[in-house]
Amino acid sequence: TWASAGYVVAAPTFPLSSTMLPGAGADYVNQPGDISFIISEMVRLSSETSGPYAHLVNKEGIGVAGHSLGAMTALGVAFNSCCLDSRIKAAVVLAGAEQPFPDGTFFTGPHTPILVVHGAADPSVPYAAGQKVFSDASPPKLLLTVPPSEVPGTDHNQPYVGTEGRILPATRIVITTTVGFLDRYLSKRLDALDPLRKSVNGDVGFDLRVVEK
Numbered sequence: 001t002w003a004s005a006g007y008v009v010a011a012p013t014f015p016l017s018s019t020m021l022p023g024a025g026a027d028y029v030n031q032p033g034d035i036s037f038i039i040s041e042m043v044r045l046s047s048e049t050s051g052p053y054a055h056l057v058n059k060e061g062i063g064v065a066g067h068s069l070g071a072m073t074a075l076g077v078a079f080n081s082c083c084l085d086s087r088i089k090a091a092v093v094l095a096g097a098e099q100p101f102p103d104g105t106f107f108t109g110p111h112t113p114i115l116v117v118h119g120a121a122d123p124s125v126p127y128a129a130g131q132k133v134f135s136d137a138s139p140p141k142l143l144l145t146v147p148p149s150e151v152p153g154t155d156h157n158q159p160y161v162g163t164e165g166r167i168l169p170a171t172r173i174v175i176t177t178t179v180g181f182l183d184r185y186l187s188k189r190l191d192a193l194d195p196l197r198k199s200v201n202g203d204v205g206f207d208l209r210v211v212e213k
Helices: 028-047 069-079 127-136 169-185 194-199
Strands: 062-067 088-094 114-119 141-146 207-211
Touching: 028 069, 062 069, 062 169, 069 088, 088 169, 114 127, 114 169, 127 141, 141 169, 169 194, 194 207
Parallel strands: 062 088, 088 114, 114 141
Antiparallel strands: 141 207
16 A cells, blocks of 8 residues: 555565564564665665655655554664664554563653554553553654444454455555555645544544644
8 A cells, every 4th residue: 555655665575574484573672773774775776766665755755664563663763762764754654562681661752743542442452552552652643532433342453454355444544544544744745644533533432543743
């Protein structure tokens, strides 16, 4: 979806945290460094005169996004003093939480725009964790609260990926909100958030809070 909206998307699988391997999640403290490496590589590939990524990456418009453990990684690289990468200009945190990183604190650096998306009945990462991220962050910041999904007890994944190949109503709202956020803070479209306030809050159960200053 983000690629269709015009963004270059690098989607890594972290080998020591993949659920397909033993010890899932054990390496999250090192993953912000992996993200910084990927950013450097994408910028390098874009600077080449030829190749599939030549001249595609705007190094002044870099964002980071993640879901669950990936969201915790995004929080680390965008907002924790342990491993903050100042090249990141916006962050999307889907069902994430602040986790401890060695020798680091959250939200003491640049006021990087953040979008927090969290399910009100998330069974894996409590909604309170998303509320804390939003509360601790400095503006500009957005919080999209997703109501319980159509299948009770499964809202940790379905709002972001749908189910059985189907896009759920919640997924459409997440798509609309994340693209609007990226358009506002990476593509610098000053009007990108205006339609969100009407369309998202018009859906029963959804709530979008926007604090720009």
